[in-house]
Amino acid sequence: MNRIIGWSLATILVVVAWYSYGWQGVLLGVSVVVFWLLLQFSRAMRAMRQAGQAPVGHVDSAVMLNAKLQPGMTMLQVIGLTRSLGRKLDGGDDHWSWSDEGGSTVRLRFEGGKLARFELDRPAP
Secondary structure (H helix, E strand, O other): OOHHHHHHHHHHHHHHHHHHHOHHHHHHHHHHHHHHHHHHHHHHHHHHHHHHOOOOOEOOOHHHHHHHOOOOOEHHHHHHHHOOOOEEOOOOOOEEEEEOOOOOEEEEEEEOOEEEEEEEEOOOO
């Protein structure tokens, strides 16, 4: 979700709670927002813990990963698919790659936190 939209919705929730229930509504609204943030943090930590236990830049099948990728995915979504952290490439700040045992490699490029381009390199038979 876009940051501006998310914080706007949180603010609207607290304001509506204020008009409906007064200061108790504000407490409830803030509690709901904090609970939502904790859920998102927990999701990110679970993905990182799982990815941290796998070899860096390794995926079971680079071809299957390439088939599942879509432009606009976040790094957290890609890590959830690969179940491992990517290998950072020298080409830029947000260039990453994952390889499989057969030598196939998927190279990803992120722009603005979203997946912009990806390509599959397969070794010659």
